[in-house]
Amino acid sequence: MNDIRAARRDTDSGSPAISYPAGSAARTVLRDDGVPDGMTNIGLEDATSESELHPERPPTVPPAPHLRRTERDCVAAAPREQPENALPHVEPQLRTTGLAKAYRKAAVEIPVLRGVDLEVHPGEFLAIVGQSGSGKSTLLHLLGLLDRPDQGSIRLAGSRIDDLPPTKRDHLRNRCFGMVFQFYHLLPELTALENVMMPAMIATNPWTGFRERSRLRRRAMELLELMGLSHRVRHRPRELSGGEMQRTAIARALMNRPQILLADEPTGNLDQATGREILKTLRTLNGIENLTIVMVTHDPTIAAQADRVVRLREGRVVPA
Amino acid sequence: MYVLMLCWRYLRTRYIALASIISVMLGVATMIVVNSVMLGFTREMENRLHGILSDIIFQSRSLEGFPDAEWHMDQIRRVAGEDIEAMTPTVLVPAMVNLQVGEQWITRPVQLIGIDAATQGRVSDFGHYLQHPENRRQLSFELRDGGYDVRDHQGGPNDPTRPEMADAGWKYRRRMAQLRKIMRDIESSSAEVQAVGGGPAADLAADSAPVPAAVAGAGETTGGPADAVPTNPFARFGPREEEYVPAFDPAQSQYTGIVLGIGLATYRKEGRDRFLVLPGDDVTVTFPTAGSPPRIHRDYFTIVDFYESKMSEYDSNFAFVPIETLQRLRGMIDPSTGRSYVNAISIKLKPGRDMDAVRDRLRAAFAPQYYSIDTWRDNQGALLAAVHMETAILNVLLFLIICVAGFGILAIFFMIVVEKTRDIGILKALGASSGGVMSIFLGYGLLLGLVGSGVGLVMGLLFVHYINEIADILGRLTGRPVFDPDIYYFYKIPAIVDPFTVAWIVGGAMAIAVLAGILPALRAARLHPVEALRYE
Numbered sequence: 001m002n003d004i005r006a007a008r009r010d011t012d013s014g015s016p017a018i019s020y021p022a023g024s025a026a027r028t029v030l031r032d033d034g035v036p037d038g039m040t041n042i043g044l045e046d047a048t049s050e051s052e053l054h055p056e057r058p059p060t061v062p063p064a065p066h067l068r069r070t071e072r073d074c075v076a077a078a079p080r081e082q083p084e085n086a087l088p089h090v091e092p093q094l095r096t097t098g099l100a101k102a103y104r105k106a107a108v109e110i111p112v113l114r115g116v117d118l119e120v121h122p123g124e125f126l127a128i129v130g131q132s133g134s135g136k137s138t139l140l141h142l143l144g145l146l147d148r149p150d151q152g153s154i155r156l157a158g159s160r161i162d163d164l165p166p167t168k169r170d171h172l173r174n175r176c177f178g179m180v181f182q183f184y185h186l187l188p189e190l191t192a193l194e195n196v197m198m199p200a201m202i203a204t205n206p207w208t209g210f211r212e213r214s215r216l217r218r219r220a221m222e223l224l225e226l227m228g229l230s231h232r233v234r235h236r237p238r239e240l241s242g243g244e245m246q247r248t249a250i251a252r253a254l255m256n257r258p259q260i261l262l263a264d265e266p267t268g269n270l271d272q273a274t275g276r277e278i279l280k281t282l283r284t285l286n287g288i289e290n291l292t293i294v295m296v297t298h299d300p301t302i303a304a305q306a307d308r309v310v311r312l313r314e315g316r317v318v319p320a
Numbered sequence: 321m322y323v324l325m326l327c328w329r330y331l332r333t334r335y336i337a338l339a340s341i342i343s344v345m346l347g348v349a350t351m352i353v354v355n356s357v358m359l360g361f362t363r364e365m366e367n368r369l370h371g372i373l374s375d376i377i378f379q380s381r382s383l384e385g386f387p388d389a390e391w392h393m394d395q396i397r398r399v400a401g402e403d404i405e406a407m408t409p410t411v412l413v414p415a416m417v418n419l420q421v422g423e424q425w426i427t428r429p430v431q432l433i434g435i436d437a438a439t440q441g442r443v444s445d446f447g448h449y450l451q452h453p454e455n456r457r458q459l460s461f462e463l464r465d466g467g468y469d470v471r472d473h474q475g476g477p478n479d480p481t482r483p484e485m486a487d488a489g490w491k492y493r494r495r496m497a498q499l500r501k502i503m504r505d506i507e508s509s510s511a512e513v514q515a516v517g518g519g520p521a522a523d524l525a526a527d528s529a530p531v532p533a534a535v536a537g538a539g540e541t542t543g544g545p546a547d548a549v550p551t552n553p554f555a556r557f558g559p560r561e562e563e564y565v566p567a568f569d570p571a572q573s574q575y576t577g578i579v580l581g582i583g584l585a586t587y588r589k590e591g592r593d594r595f596l597v598l599p600g601d602d603v604t605v606t607f608p609t610a611g612s613p614p615r616i617h618r619d620y621f622t623i624v625d626f627y628e629s630k631m632s633e634y635d636s637n638f639a640f641v642p643i644e645t646l647q648r649l650r651g652m653i654d655p656s657t658g659r660s661y662v663n664a665i666s667i668k669l670k671p672g673r674d675m676d677a678v679r680d681r682l683r684a685a686f687a688p689q690y691y692s693i694d695t696w697r698d699n700q701g702a703l704l705a706a707v708h709m710e711t712a713i714l715n716v717l718l719f720l721i722i723c724v725a726g727f728g729i730l731a732i733f734f735m736i737v738v739e740k741t742r743d744i745g746i747l748k749a750l751g752a753s754s755g756g757v758m759s760i761f762l763g764y765g766l767l768l769g770l771v772g773s774g775v776g777l778v779m780g781l782l783f784v785h786y787i788n789e790i791a792d793i794l795g796r797l798t799g800r801p802v803f804d805p806d807i808y809y810f811y812k813i814p815a816i817v818d819p820f821t822v823a824w825i826v827g828g829a830m831a832i833a834v835l836a837g838i839l840p841a842l843r844a845a846r847l848h849p850v851e852a853l854r855y856e
């Protein structure tokens with residue numbers, strides 16, 4: 001834990017990829033409630049480390065109930081299982097044990113994952129590498145609750161999430177995970193702004209969504225601004241470049257203040273320079289916002305940017 | 321929230337969906353138009369029928385009728401007095417009317433109805449259908465001096481006028497009498513012409529030739545203006561002209577008045593009524609007398625007015641004469657007691673009373689083997705039922721058209737779901753539930769239905785509103801009238817928009833659109849997010 005945090009502090013002191021206008025102002029874009037996201041129920045230690053990191057943080061106004069609910073709901077959706085004898089060590093934010101998944105093609109069963117044990121710590125930037133077919137995308141889908149494992153379990157902050165009923169899974173996917181894909185996966189009918197707002201719109205019912213629309217719009221605008229896309233707000237995805245689309249997708253992933261960002265080959269479809277920029281953005285988010293990021297890539301040079309690298313080969317974790 | 325937004329976006333960006341909107345729209349518009357026109361037809365027809373017929377008709381089963389109308393009316397009043405507004409006795413008898421047109425006599429079968437001029441107007445809209453404004457107020461069987469309607473008072477401002485009616489009345493009668501007299505004088509001065517016969521009366525005799533002479537002679541019962549009819553059974557073999565000349569001066573006096581249905585006296589040419597006879601002309605009416613066996617009686621009447629209900633069935637079938645005259649001529653007055661017989665009593669109920677209930681009470685009170693008691697609906701049941709059935713069948717057919725549109729929507733939706741597979745995966749990855757994805761497509765279907773039936777509603781209502789103008793334009797374009805008043809009962813296409821029916825049509829169309837969306841929506845909801853995301 002300590003070395004990770006130290007590494008993060010290093011990154012923090014170094015020049016950030018995105019220059020924020022005035023330190024704390026940019027922070028409030030992502031965390032306006034003064035409590036680090038996803039850390040609420042982790043432990044006291046993180047809270048102190050947070051305040052230690054940012055002693056200059058001004059007291060912020062309490063956020064609107066609908067924005068705060070994101071975190072409350074995350075906790076509610078993944079109820080904490082209190083162990084009998086709570087150990088003093090910090091629970092990993094995401095932990096998989098013996099994760100196995102196979103695809104059936106005709107009558108033949110093709111195993112993709114054969115027992116993956118993985119731990120993701122809060123605030124970590126983890127890269128999963130492996131050749132194509134090694135099961136890394138499948139692992140990411142399982143982590144993001146897009147699919148169900150055949151065997152094994154996934155725990156979010158100690159409580160099992162892989163066997164939750166569909167509504168709870170939808171809920172977690174919406175509020176606790178942000179997803180970025182290789183092919184951006186923006187909705188072609190919507191503008192960049194609407195695409196960014198989409199997770200929030202999914203989260204709210206029509207009535208509150210309508211009432212809060214200006215607030216949602218403001219937040220989406222701020223996120224796009226943060227991504228340097230304030231001039232592309234009204235553009236449709238097909239009018240954007242690849243890098244712009246990917247940054248829009250990242251903004252969308254951040255809309256509901258997720259605990260964990262899952263990125264599936266985020267640079268895979270971009271040229272090197274743009275890919276580097278996207279990676280810088282991710283690094284900054286991880287560094288400044290303390291956002292946990294799990295990134296899948298086949299490119300070792302990109303993986304090298306992460307805090308930690310996990311290699312997958314034939315459905316198993318192998319030493320890097 | 322996103323559901324509404326995506327529905328709206330898909331509606332605006334998928335133009336293929338317009339195809340299904342158009343089919344829904346056309347179906348809805350057609351159904352509204354057809355229903356409105358059919359309802360207009362039905363309503364108009366019912367109004368006319370109801371106006372012509374009284375609420376309840378109390379009729380004897382025999383042609384002779386029943387004696388003492390007053391006593392029966394008292395009995396009816398005793399049974400259902402509080403519901404009854406007015407009653408009038410009538411005599412109904414099948415008859416033949418002979419019209420003289422030029423030198424020809426035209427015979428037409430009629431329903432001869434003896435009415436009480438004073439009370440007939442109270443049980444039905446009888447008066448409303450007459451052609452003289454004074455007669456409309458209060459019917460008189462005396463010929464008017466003139467002033468008959470040149471312009472149809474029930475028609476619109478664009479209907480053709482009837483210039484012939486300007487002449488009708490005493491003036492016309494005097495002129496005709498003069499003309500006939502001159503004709504007769506010319507003919508009588510010519511020996512050849514004499515042999516064949518001359519003048520209207522002589523023609524009349526020729527016309528009555530098929531009637532067995534013995535019966536014709538014996539039919540003579542009581543006196544009256546028709547006393548000129550021969551009593552001699554061999555009359556037709558004798559010299560005719562002296563015997564058949566009416567015993568009065570037609571320029572000064574008239575026979576008993578008769579109100580003819582306008583269809584008997586006119587024919588249509590180029591959308592305009594042409595008159596065969598006019599008020600002021602004389603006609604003969606032949607009818608069976610009362611008693612067993614019935615005998616034939618023939619008599620002269622003078623046309624005093626025309627009856628035009630715009631229901632050709634009635635306009636070309638009814639002829640009205642004063643009830644006392646008809647009773648006398650048919651021998652329906654008992655010479656010993658002076659009590660007269662009637663066929664029927666027309667009853668008008670107070671507004672809002674239950675016709676069927678009154679009818680049932682009357683049926684219970686009078687012996688069914690002698691009296692038939694029916695409401696006007698019972699009498700016209702077949703006609704009304706036919707119209708209703710027509711409407712129902714048309715509705716079924718048109719609803720099938722909307723169903724076809726529904727299948728179109730189904731196919732288009734499947735296409736859209738396939739096209740949107742990746743987007744569905746994205747939405748699910750962002751946390752949209754299966755229900756949410758499903759409701760996008762259900763909502764899309766509802767929106768299509770809403771837009772389609774909304775536009776169809778507006779189109780249909782506009783079409784109904786301008787239906788006559790549209791029919792005119794179509795008629796001019798195709799060169800033949802779409803709505804020919806010669807064929808139908810009405811000059812204009814009647815159309816009534818029933819909000820309830822319209823609501824049903826619109827609701828049904830929307831339901832079909834949503835139903836058609838269900839299958840594709842289920843398919844979309846069942847898509848596996850990972851596979852959907854991989855879909856290219």
